[in-house]
Amino acid sequence: MNIQPIGGGVCAPQGFAAGGIHCGIRKNKTKRDLALIYSKTPCAVACTYTQNKVKGAPITVTMQNVADDTAKAIICNSGNANTCNANGIEIATQMCELTGKALGIAPADVVVASTGVIGQPLSIEPIAQGMQQLVQSLSTQGSSDACEGIMTTDTFKKEFAISFTVDGVPCKMGAIAKGSGMIHPNMATMLAFVTTDVAIVPALLQKAVWSVVSDTFNMVSVDGDTSTNDMFTCLANGEANNPVISSADSTAYQEFCAALYHICTLVSKNIAKDGEGATKLLECTVTGASDKAIAKKVAKSVICSSLFKAAMFGSDANWGRVLCAIGYTDAEFDITKVDVSFASQAGSIAVCKNGAGMEFSEDKAKQILTQDTIQITIDMNDGAGSATAWGCDLTYDYVKINGDYRT
Amino acid sequence: MNIQPIGGGVCAPQGFAAGGIHCGIRKNKTKRDLALIYSKTPCAVACTYTQNKVKGAPITVTMQNVADDTAKAIICNSGNANTCNANGIEIATQMCELTGKALGIAPADVVVASTGVIGQPLSIEPIAQGMQQLVQSLSTQGSSDACEGIMTTDTFKKEFAISFTVDGVPCKMGAIAKGSGMIHPNMATMLAFVTTDVAIVPALLQKAVWSVVSDTFNMVSVDGDTSTNDMFTCLANGEANNPVISSADSTAYQEFCAALYHICTLVSKNIAKDGEGATKLLECTVTGASDKAIAKKVAKSVICSSLFKAAMFGSDANWGRVLCAIGYTDAEFDITKVDVSFASQAGSIAVCKNGAGMEFSEDKAKQILTQDTIQITIDMNDGAGSATAWGCDLTYDYVKINGDYRT
Numbered sequence: 051m052n053i054q055p056i057g058g059g060v061c062a063p064q065g066f067a068a069g070g071i072h073c074g075i076r077k078n079k080t081k082r083d084l085a086l087i088y089s090k091t092p093c094a095v096a097c098t099y100t101q102n103k104v105k106g107a108p109i110t111v112t113m114q115n116v117a118d119d120t121a122k123a124i125i126c127n128s129g130n131a132n133t134c135n136a137n138g139i140e141i142a143t144q145m146c147e148l149t150g151k152a153l154g155i156a157p158a159d160v161v162v163a164s165t166g167v168i169g170q171p172l173s174i175e176p177i178a179q180g181m182q183q184l185v186q187s188l189s190t191q192g193s194s195d196a197c198e199g200i201m202t203t204d205t206f207k208k209e210f211a212i213s214f215t216v217d218g219v220p221c222k223m224g225a226i227a228k229g230s231g232m233i234h235p236n237m238a239t240m241l242a243f244v245t246t247d248v249a250i251v252p253a254l255l256q257k258a259v260w261s262v263v264s265d266t267f268n269m270v271s272v273d274g275d276t277s278t279n280d281m282f283t284c285l286a287n288g289e290a291n292n293p294v295i296s297s298a299d300s301t302a303y304q305e306f307c308a309a310l311y312h313i314c315t316l317v318s319k320n321i322a323k324d325g326e327g328a329t330k331l332l333e334c335t336v337t338g339a340s341d342k343a344i345a346k347k348v349a350k351s352v353i354c355s356s357l358f359k360a361a362m363f364g365s366d367a368n369w370g371r372v373l374c375a376i377g378y379t380d381a382e383f384d385i386t387k388v389d390v391s392f393a394s395q396a397g398s399i400a401v402c403k404n405g406a407g408m409e410f411s412e413d414k415a416k417q418i419l420t421q422d423t424i425q426i427t428i429d430m431n432d433g434a435g436s437a438t439a440w441g442c443d444l445t446y447d448y449v450k451i452n453g454d455y456r457t
Numbered sequence: 458m459n460i461q462p463i464g465g466g467v468c469a470p471q472g473f474a475a476g477g478i479h480c481g482i483r484k485n486k487t488k489r490d491l492a493l494i495y496s497k498t499p500c501a502v503a504c505t506y507t508q509n510k511v512k513g514a515p516i517t518v519t520m521q522n523v524a525d526d527t528a529k530a531i532i533c534n535s536g537n538a539n540t541c542n543a544n545g546i547e548i549a550t551q552m553c554e555l556t557g558k559a560l561g562i563a564p565a566d567v568v569v570a571s572t573g574v575i576g577q578p579l580s581i582e583p584i585a586q587g588m589q590q591l592v593q594s595l596s597t598q599g600s601s602d603a604c605e606g607i608m609t610t611d612t613f614k615k616e617f618a619i620s621f622t623v624d625g626v627p628c629k630m631g632a633i634a635k636g637s638g639m640i641h642p643n644m645a646t647m648l649a650f651v652t653t654d655v656a657i658v659p660a661l662l663q664k665a666v667w668s669v670v671s672d673t674f675n676m677v678s679v680d681g682d683t684s685t686n687d688m689f690t691c692l693a694n695g696e697a698n699n700p701v702i703s704s705a706d707s708t709a710y711q712e713f714c715a716a717l718y719h720i721c722t723l724v725s726k727n728i729a730k731d732g733e734g735a736t737k738l739l740e741c742t743v744t745g746a747s748d749k750a751i752a753k754k755v756a757k758s759v760i761c762s763s764l765f766k767a768a769m770f771g772s773d774a775n776w777g778r779v780l781c782a783i784g785y786t787d788a789e790f791d792i793t794k795v796d797v798s799f800a801s802q803a804g805s806i807a808v809c810k811n812g813a814g815m816e817f818s819e820d821k822a823k824q825i826l827t828q829d830t831i832q833i834t835i836d837m838n839d840g841a842g843s844a845t846a847w848g849c850d851l852t853y854d855y856v857k858i859n860g861d862y863r864t
């Protein structure tokens with residue numbers, strides 16, 4: 051493994067440019083609300099989408115546009131989800147047409163995404179008026195502006211890039227994402243766009259995306275609400291000139307998956323850390339489960355518990371709520387074998403052994419739990435299955451942000 | 458139907474006495490922490506329990522004691538759940554022995570329950586020392602004291618009684634319950650104890666309990682966390698002297714079920730209303746679903762959404778979050794047929810038609826949503842299935858209460 055962090059976000063890979071502007075969808079003129087990612091070289095494209103039956107119009111349009119497995123651009127606005135609107139499909143289609151025309155590419159080579167309020171009609175006017183400026187803003191330094199353009203209540207940018215090798219050839223991968231609220235991806239994710247210059251056939255790109263997303267984005271929850279607009283898109287333009295990855299049994303495919311897993315884990319952790327109102331990242335690792343599926347269910351059940359999340363906000367070592375959340379997981383296991391411990395940079399402490407409480411120092415527990423990243427480790431002592439899930443604490447600010455989101 | 462509200466709680470039915478004292482499980486001497494309900498006449502008994510795999514020790518002991526379908530007493534403490542403790546079964550068994558001895562009945566005729574913190578050993582000392590005083594406190598006016606004895610973070614007592622007729626014979630039914638937090642019953646309920654003087658064979662009592670609980674307590678959620686100690690118990694001592702109900706096809710059985718449904722709905726609504734930190738009762742009614750199971754899933758999905766609950770706290774008519782929660786329900790339906798409206802004593806307002814937003818007055822919506830009971834009505838326009846679920850808003854106080862529950 052030779053994965054190294056680098057700068058540049060989605061523009062780090064060869065051949066990608068990006069940009070972001072304020073076009074007027076949002077009233078706040080200091081907030082960018084329209085983002086574009088572009089590769090002149092045609093890209094293999096793989097997407098996963100929300101499993102919510104209410105799907106944003108952009109998702110329907112994107113599904114059609116990527117049916118041929120190729121794309122060259124991603125257009126995304128924030129401030130309006132373009133969902134549950136009578137003219138949603140029409141608007142999303144127009145966004146692709148405007149983007150295609152401005153870039154001189156086919157509208158069917160455009161991936162379209164929207165995020166923001168549900169059920170308020172999205173006007174095409176500001177997008178049409180801003181398109182020329184957006185295309186002019188495209189540059190290899192534009193990842194950060196694009197990242198700002200897709201943010202909603204996020205408090206910091208989720209932008210990452212890595213270098214790695216495939217068959218010995220240097221390759222790069224970049225990502226931008228928006229998270230914060232309505233975050234409980236189900237076989238899909240919040241908005242995340244990954245670019246890479248790796249050469250890979252579309253079928254394997256899709257396979258890698260499904261596999262990695264299920265272990266990363268789908269293991270994140272901020273509030274248990276699966277959004278209507280979740281979308282993960284990976285564009286691979288092949289400009290690294292590695293021998294095209296075309297076999298799932300190849301070392302090259304494993305190298306690619308490892309890189310994709312690395313960057314998706316980074317994004318996932320940061321989305322959890324920046325959950326609406328969050329003060330702490332919760333990282334729950336389950337080991338010793340009888341299989342991986344059970345480990346995943348248990349880890350996710352714990353990071354989704356409102357009671358446990360509130361306890362973590364209060365730095366209260368209320369491990370009974372961990373046991374409670376393990377207990378209502380829809381899976382078979384023996385609760386009397388379960389051990390639980392808490393850890394952070396301030397140390398670690400065992401709190402439960404064989405499903406029953408242990409004596410521990412409340413002072414030490416408090417010290418551990420007042421840090422900003424908390425590891426919850428659960429050993430099921432029942433096999434070799436393991437998994438990690440990421441969440442955040444439940445705070446006053448979550449209630450504040452969501453008590454009056456629209457106005 | 459001839460159901461009338463009356464006073465007296467669990468002591469309203471003939472032959473029941475109750476009492477509650479402070480014995481010392483809690484530090485706060487002004488808070489009762491031990492409750493007893495008693496019928497000299499043997500009762501048919503039916504229970505449902507939490508489906509959480511972590512089960513409180515009292516549940517295990519009660520399951521054994523009611524295996525013969527009869528009971529005479531219920532002993533319940535608050536302040537400690539007696540769950541995830543190495544000696545839990547031993548303590549719960551001793552609670553039954555002490556109660557049996559003091560009442561002069563078999564320990565196997567005692568139902569035992571506990572509620573409070575998980576994972577802290579429960580000392581038998583205060584219970585043993587207080588038992589004589591508890592039995593002396595038994596009276597036909599003692600329902601209210603017993604109700605206080607089982608409360609945790611509840612802010613008001615859930616105590617109800619009704620009169621009704623079975624085969625023309627006057628009968629009564631009473632209930633006490635505790636709710637507040639860790640409330641998301643799954644085929645069971647929080648703590649609720651119902652007494653009745655109806656004569657009914659145990660098998661039908663159990664059938665009625667399962668049927669009614671699935672439409673009432675199991676349709677309540679405060680925070681999505683299914684407790685380890687949920688228990689619903691109904692004692693029927695037959696002192697009303699109605700002809701014993703022994704057929705599920707009889708009018709008498711229907712009359713009994715209607716009464717049980719009535720009192721369980723009352724308790725359920727009040728548990729939701731008094732959810733931890735809640736300022737509003739949310740009542741979500743789904744009509745026009747293709748079947749009842751889908752109606753139930755949709756109603757419960759909406760009242761469980763953290764985002765929707767926070768919007769209700771802020772009196773924000775953010776109906777997009779209702780559509781989002783409907784959309785991630787695990788059921789088949791056509792979202793483009795769905796209509797949504799909000800109502801309260803200040804009026805009603807339609808906000809969504811055929812899955813898309815409608816123009817509506819934000820001022821009027823605000824007026825409706827600032828009331829303390831909000832009806833959310835969802836018409837699926839897809840059949841005749843209907844269901845109602847009850848929840849509450851998500852508030853700063855929920856976070857406050859649960860950020861530091863143990864200390």
